[in-house]
Amino acid sequence: GAGVSQSPSNKVTEKGKDVELRCDPISGHTALYWYRQSLGQGLEFLIYFQGNSAPDKSGLPSDRFSAERTGGSVSTLTIQRTQQEDSAVYLCASSQPGQGGMPQHFGDGTRLSIL
Amino acid sequence: AQTVTQSQPEMSVQEAETVTLSCTYDTSESDYYLFWYKQPPSRQMILVIRQEAYKQQNATENRFSVNFQKAAKSFSLKISDSQLGDAAMYFCAYKGPFGNEKLTFGTGTRLTIIP
Structure with missing residues (x-):
């Protein structure tokens, strides 16, 4: 595809549920990043993948957050036991x-959105 | 830790006029990169302009130019001949030297274009 593709576009879930967010990067891009943007705020770095190197997880806010990148391409960000502040x-x-x-x-x- | 400050939460400008958005940052590094991103209501972050700290010449992209003052740690964005399509949130971002790949963002400036 021409650009970075993310799915779903919107996700509403109940507090305490787990969610998975998907990212498909631009073909040929070896570096992949996740950021979080809370309402009215700038972007906050979460995690960074580069090729086969160990990811930089320094921005993950708690152990409920994790991410993986399979085959050096698609990445999934998982949030376990979601809280309202994860919105x-x-x-x-x-x-x-x-x-x-x-x-x-x-x-x-x-x-x-966490209800 | 690096910080990026945008002191103007909101700015407005008449169509066809010029506007300058301010950004200051704090770093102890000598080699780094600075960016301005635009975020329209569609949510996608669009790169506007990029500056390498080792270059004294200010970057220019069509109607967009920067005033990079390394000693003052200032990186302002000038938009000339403002157009209705320029209305968006504008974020200033900092990236450290190679090996430190995350972007640190300011809190943004909402730019309104007055017809």
Whole structure:
């Protein structure tokens, strides 16, 4: 596809349920990022994958959050036992390999609402 | 830790006029990258312009230009000949040197274009 694809576009779930958010990066992009955007806020870094290297998980807010990237392409962000404060837009981005501050290309995000 | 500050939550400008959005950042690094992203209501983050810290020349992309003041740690965005399609949230973002790949975002400036 031409851009980063995220699904679902919107997700409403009850508190305590688990959710999975999917990201399909741009073909050829080896780096993949997850960010969270709470209402009226900037983006908060969650996790970063680069090729086969160990992911940078330094932004994950709690052990309820996890992410994996299979085959170096599609990534899934999982939130277990969701809480109301998890309500936010979750944005995925990907970038080409390179050492020069390669720009990140973002998807449209998943709006997660916890009831 | 790096921080990015956007002190103007909202700005407005008459169509065809020029507007400048402010951004300051804090870092101890000498090599880094700065970005401006635009987020329309569609939620997708769109790259507007990118600046490498080692370059003294200010980046320009058509009607968009930056005023990068490295010593002052300031990175403002100037939009010339404002158009209705420029209305959006604008986020300033910082990326550290190679190996530190996450983006740190400011809280954004909502730009309104007055017809």
